[in-house]
Amino acid sequence: MKEITDQLKGYTAALSLHVPGHHRHTIGSLHLPVEHDMTEITGLDDYHHAEDVIAKSELILSRHADYRARYLVNGTTTGILSVILAHKKLSTKRVAMMRNVHKSVLNALDLTGTEAVILPMTVSDKTNQYDGIDFDQLHINMLKKIDLVVLTYPNYFGEIFNIKEAIEWFHAHDIEVLVDEAHGAHFDITDSFPSSSIKYAGDYIVQSYHKTLPALTMGSVIHMKKQSKLVEEVYYYLSVLQTSSPSYLILSSLEQAHDFYLHYHDAVFLSQRSELIAGLKQTFDVIEVGDPLKLVIRKQGFTGEEIKALIEREQIFVELSTYDSVLLVLPLWHAGDTYPFKELVKRIERITVPERTSVFQSLILNQADGSYKPVTGQFKAVQLKEGVGCRVYHALTPYPPGIPYVLPGEVLTAGHIKVLETFENVHGIIDGNINIIDEG
Incomplete structure (x- = not known):
């Protein structure tokens, strides 16, 4: 019996409102025949010493003349780990971080024995999630012996803050900036979407292409400002931490996803997003956030897990549930996609939810700032x-x-x-x- 394979076969009728961004191969036009699963034979270059087709492709991948871009075949985690390991090698100072960093940041701190300052945070009125830095509570004396800060932008729920102001503030205090932009690979794809921190001179920016663009899972990209201090050591650690047998299918999917990014038009997306929201509002409360690709839905008296179960009865699978809500990750719908949108709307309209009068009290996030020591x-x-x-x-x-x-x-x-x-x-x-x- 093939447990994983058999389980995967059970999702033939499933509709995706979750990552990865190709949404079950219905967005974009990924061409990934199995025979393209190859190794570093003549003509295919060497990922760890790129001088030919991979090097040329990464030049196209760069989104700004001041940056170097690198494909990541082991996910955004390896980009984060590499920057913090490079920092430990070249600096005796500490790191600062937002409270809502991904677990890979803590893993990197533990691996290097690096202490960190936890920045004071603001909490969203819409989602009750961390959504930015509380600069009113941030004092420069908190950042003594700090020369690298890790920012999460956007948060998992698609909420943004003034990233330009934040980068400029830290740069003014001689602190380089690593931006975990995992959920913002599509930023700047059109004017309808938020701006990437690449626009505002972040030093190291890591994007999970696979989360929102049509690329295979594990396919990510790191953008590094050419003049930043850690660039060469980051390249070294990327080679140390990533597989010595990189997948050409992942590389190809990333290249195709970037081409999708460069040529995307959002008219179909905006129209269908509006239609979906109208359908959802017949049953749920819909919360729109800074990133149009994310929606949060709630229903008075229902837990997030209960809402998720109601939706999954219609074979619609969501990104996650919290104590009182569910997060949807929308596809980047476009002309010619094969996503079954009309079927999605039909299934949404079939969902019936009984009325409840009970009201949940908001569960408070752990807002402790201060410091972290491995x-x-x-x-x-x-x-x-x-x-x-x-x-x-x-x-x-x-x-x-x-x-x-x-x-x-x-x-x-x-x-x-x-x-x-x-x-x-x-x-x-x-x-x-x-x-x-x-x-x-």
Whole structure:
């Protein structure tokens, strides 16, 4: 029996409102015959020492004359890891980061033994998610011995902040900027979408092409400003961390996705997005955010998991659910796509939801700022609820979105558990157990 293969075959009627951006091969026109799964034979160049077709393709990939672009075949995670490892090699200073960084940032800090300052954050009124830096609470004395900051832009839910202002602020204080733009690979694709931090001189910008553009999963891109301090060492670590047998299918999909990006028109997308929103509003509350590609839906009295289950009955699969909402990632619909849009609208209109009067109280995010120090020493496993009052050893990370909720070294509270129990999958909880620091 082929467990994974057989399970995948069960989604033949499924409609995608989740990543990857090709949405089950209905967006773009990916041409990826299996016979193109090749190795570094004559004429195909060498990903780790590109001088021919890969090097030429990466020149086209660059979105700005001041930047060098590089394909990533092991995902955005390797780009983030490479920048922070390069920083550790060349600098004795610390890192600053937003509270809503991806878990790969913490992994990089742990691998390098680097301490970090956690920046004060603002929280969105729309989604109750972190959405930017609270500059009113950010004082320069917090950033002593800091020369690299990690920014998350946009957040997982498509919310943006003034990235231009943020980059300029940190540059004015001699701090280079790594932007995790994983969910913004499509930014600047037309004027209807937000601007990429590439426009505003971010030093290292990592984009998950596969999340919103038609590329294979794991296909990402890193853009590095040519004059930034860590560029050469980042190139070195990209080679260290990524497979020595890169997939030419992923490389080809990235090249095709970038061509899609360069020639995209949004008229069909905007029209169908409006039609979908109208259909959703017949049943749900629809929250529009800064990125038109993301929608958040709610229904009074229903948990996100309940809403997700109602939608999945119609074989529509969403990106994630939270305690009170569901996140949809829309396709970049276009003229000639094969996405079954009319069928999607028909299924949405079939969903019926009974009225409820109960109202949820918003669950507060863990807003602690301050500092992060990699945890070392002994640990022990306990049941989740037995860990209240203890310092956790491994991060507790709902996945998706992959943003650590309780950081290593932080004290677990009953409030944390209340939030964590609303997620279907939390990295760091295994069979109901977590690892806590053994104090003794």
